[in-house]
Amino acid sequence: MKLDMTAVEEAAKTLYIRALKSLPPDIKEGMTRLQARETDATAKSVLRTMVTNIAVAEQTDNLLCQDTGIPIYNVVIGSNVSFDGAALKAALVRGCTRATQEHPLRSSVVHPLTRKNEHTSGGIGVPVIHFEFDERAETVEIEMIPKGSGSENNSFLRMAIPAEGIDAIKRFVVDCVIAAGGKTCPPTIVGVGVGGTSDLCVHLAKRAATRPLGSTCGDADGAALEASLSKAVNLLGVGPQGLGGDATAFAVHVELAATHITMNPVAVNMQCHSARRARATFTPNGVAFGY
Amino acid sequence: MAHYDLHMPVSEADVRQLRINDTVTLHDTLFGIRDASYIALFDRQRTTRFDLNGHAVIHTAPNVKKVPVSPEYPAGYAAVCIGTTTSDRMERFTRQLMTQTGARFIIGKGGMRDGSLAAFRELGGAYLAIVGGTAALETTWIAQIEDVDLDDLNPESLWKFALREPAGFGPLLVAMDSNGGSLYDTVNASVADRRAAALASLGVSA
DSSP, X not given: OBXXXXXXXXXXXXXXXXXXXXXXXXXXXXXXXXXXXXXXXXHHHHHHHHHHHHHHHHHTTOOSSSOOOEEEEXXXXXXXXXXXXXXXXXXXXXXXXXXXXXTTOOOOOBOTTTOOBOSSSOBTTBSEEEEEEOOXXXXXXXXXXXXOHHHHTSOEEEEEOGGGHHHHHHHHHHHHHHHHGXXXXXXXXXXXXXXXXHHHHHHHHHHHHTSOXXXXXXXXXXXXXHHXXXXXXXXXXXXXXXXXXXXXXXXXXXXXXXXXXXXXEEEEEEXXXXXXXXXXXXXXXXXXXXX | OOEEEEESSOOHHXXXXXXXXXXXXXXXXXXXXXXXXHIIIIXXXXXXXXOOTTOEEEEOOOEEEEOOOXXXXXXXXXXXXOOOOBGGGGGGGHHHHHHHHOOOEEEEBSXXXXXXXXXXXXXXXXXXXXXXXXXXXXXXXXXXXXXXXXXGGTXXXXXXXXXXXXXXXXXXXXXXXXXXXXXXXXXXXXXXXXXHHXXXXXXXXX
């Protein structure tokens, strides 16, 4: 398959707008599960408003949240695909700019020192674009995540040491959820990165936070850790919007990487209740949109 | 727990009657403010032609569309999506906002801290919690963008919204009141108490 860059640009535009307007089914189902087991009156009311908002966004064809976030495109290239890498990157940036200017969307992105907003949702290094390769069939998948700042501002890294063991990881996650409180727009998906280098650890936490609900860590020990952490953080009573209640997190997700004999790094990145994402899958037959 | 319908601007007595867990629906007018506009007004001493005395500000930077000025769009902007950002970043500006402009309500999400609570108590203000991340719904509560100031900061301009009547803007939850009450303090204390149990469930000592 030869990747058509015009189609990629269109998809990059469509994905940004689509992600901002329509929540994935796994998140909607997660919200229903939290509603069913919530016991606090204020929390029930808050969750009801969140569910109403999802419906209003669909009925009015509007954005779920005003925060258009920092745009992230995760691209997975399958086998037997030919493309020009630089052209692919440029097409994604153009699509992101066009979504911002043609919809229009609030550009939430500024120069980090001058704070100047180019009104393109872009700038140095943004949109964030990640490329991965795998041996799957002749496909290219583009996942789009508009990462909101309420949750992103609650990102944490701790370079723990081996003598502190797994307990340090567990304690850190619980304390990060407490520190974030209502600022991160709970109920959240708490993403935890364990291992790697410092930057890889933070990256894994983001991948974990943006993983679909119901998915599990590929490593058995990681899966056991995320299950126990999911139960633990929901004992804290932070609740939706930090106003108290049972529903603090949809889930805790853990992603792992091997690390150094002297290291025990842990990172936390959170995704808010408006856990937005959209996906385009290119095959030789064309492009299909999903989550 | 009582519900109040309040028309803007309000008096100190209007605010002083509110207690945490009451609900409020605002009517007529609402101003949008956030990081860059706070910095411009209070760190860089820029001035605004808006009179915020007795008014409510919401922590927001909306999605807007530039359109020709008309009776429907007096500021030349159509509202696309108007929602609420995390208030905690703006904590240090609360007292200046109240003393320099006379604003009495802050609408936001996630809560504010002790400095804001003290300002509300001394000066007669309250924090009204909205459900963050529900901007599609909030947008239906706004009739139009009536005016805009400091628009070189766009989208972090100072916005003046006309509210959709008769329904108004709300219900909003009184989460911090003028009597020292804060739902966030209550929840934070309870969470601190539960930390040991959460860690124990993981086999970890507090």
